[in-house]
Amino acid sequence: MNEHQPLDLRSPWVVSIHDLVRRPGEMKEFHQEIPAPADLGTEMIGVPDESPIVVDLRLESVSEGVLATGTVSAQLVGQCSRCLTAVREERDFDLQELYYYPGRDAEEDALFVVDEHIDLDPPMRDAIVLELPFTPLCRPDCLGLCPECGFNLNDDPEHSHGEQTDPRWASLQGFQAEG
Ligand SMILES: [Zn+2]
Numbered sequence: 001m002n003e004h005q006p007l008d009l010r011s012p013w014v015v016s017i018h019d020l021v022r023r024p025g026e027m028k029e030f031h032q033e034i035p036a037p038a039d040l041g042t043e044m045i046g047v048p049d050e051s052p053i054v055v056d057l058r059l060e061s062v063s064e065g066v067l068a069t070g071t072v073s074a075q076l077v078g079q080c081s082r083c084l085t086a087v088r089e090e091r092d093f094d095l096q097e098l099y100y101y102p103g104r105d106a107e108e109d110a111l112f113v114v115d116e117h118i119d120l121d122p123p124m125r126d127a128i129v130l131e132l133p134f135t136p137l138c139r140p141d142c143l144g145l146c147p148e149c150g151f152n153l154n155d156d157p158e159h160s161h162g163e164q165t166d167p168r169w170a171s172l173q174g175f176q177a178e179g
């Protein structure tokens, strides 16, 4: 991100750090619920647009800039990759980001303090999206769907199509039919 690029002050993710600027050693806690931006997640699982994300950070003034450390908690909604039922869970994600003062030597993808503000959106996205499961599961031992008929095997682990071909069952069925 370009260090001279202005931040969008209308974004709820852009926060003022006025009282921390150029005061190494100063620190403040930041707790806020901020609505999730659109398109946060993958096709399989993600954070619903506008759902509240609880941001719990410590903002510290250091010599290079401002260090943000803490967690973001978000509601995840998606689909089990085995049985396709809805998956919902609340999860915490670790976040750590150093915002440099303009003019400081920083990596190419570093973020900057711009006009006494920092944008929490990019590190929040990284913290969440990079940790999302590639194959979400409704539970760790989800049994998935019957490959023959699509029946959800979690509803009846005994589900089977083996009756007609299993000779023991075939004879029993014949007996029942006669009776
Ligand atoms: Zn499942």
Ligand SMILES: [Zn+2]
Pocket (backbone or CB within 6 Å): 146, 147, 148, 149, 150, 151, 159, 160, 161
């Ligand atoms: Zn089946």
